[in-house]
Amino acid sequence: MTRQYKQGRWAWGRLAAAGWLALSVTAAAMAEPAAAVSAAPASAATTPAAAKPAAVEASTNEAPTNNGRAAAVMKRLTGWTRADAARVAAQLQADIGRGTLEVEAQKRRILIRVLDRDAFGTGSATLRPSFEPVLNKVRTAIKELPGDISVEGHTDDIVVNSARFRSNWELSSSRAAAMAQELLRFGDFQPTRFKVVGYGNTRPLVANDTDEHRALNRRVEIVIDQGVDDSAYLTGEKPLPASLKPASAADELF
DSSP states (O other), X not given: OEEEEOSSEEEEEOSOOOSOOXXXXXXXXXSOOOOOOOOOOOOOOOSHHHHHHHHHHHHHHHHHHHHHHHHHHHHHHHHHHHHHHHHHHHHTHHHHHTTSEEEEEETXXXXXXXEHHHHBOTTOOSBXXXXXXXXXXXHHHHTTXXXXXXXXXXXXXXXXXXXXXXXXHHHHHHHHHXXXXXXXXXXXXXXXXXXXXXXXXXXXXXXXXXXXXXXXXXXXXXXXXXXXXXXXXXXXXXXXXXXXXXXSGGGOOO
């Protein structure tokens, strides 16, 4: 078993890759600057005959320019999210190394995966007291991040039917709710940013064909969606956050 960073994922891995690379990926390296985008000025029309071709040229160039600008903005936004994910992984490195947590950057989302073997007892939705320090570190790592937060519970394919939980849906949603309540306990977040989801056994990470694979599927995922305002950023209706403004005129998007 080796620790590894691979394409925006910080986890305790099985591949024979060399070394623990997550902490060597700096925010500057991950937030790749977007290419400069500029529109070529239209030629001045001096006669009525020249006016029509100039209008056609402007119309023809408008869509590619807008598409290029949107791609450049999205590249900058995605780099921002990946840099945030790298910082979260750096703060949670000890628990990632123990195999308790995983961190992933998925386009404009940051996902923190909690495997339930450490967080909950078998068939229970009560957080183990020993797991509270881990959630305290998660809370500290994400409390300054922008975005909506979804806490999502998952189970393996073993059917749940107990006195307390009638289905895998109930168990997964109850575990997600317990984790959300713990994250909210000290008032670091606005509750309106949160939602709680139980997926039961409908979204496995891997096939439920071994005990080890079932253990991977029993999890709660804390998902920070930073793409809520992306459509406004892409159209220019909303300015980019100050931290994403171009470093120089050569990198200007607007």
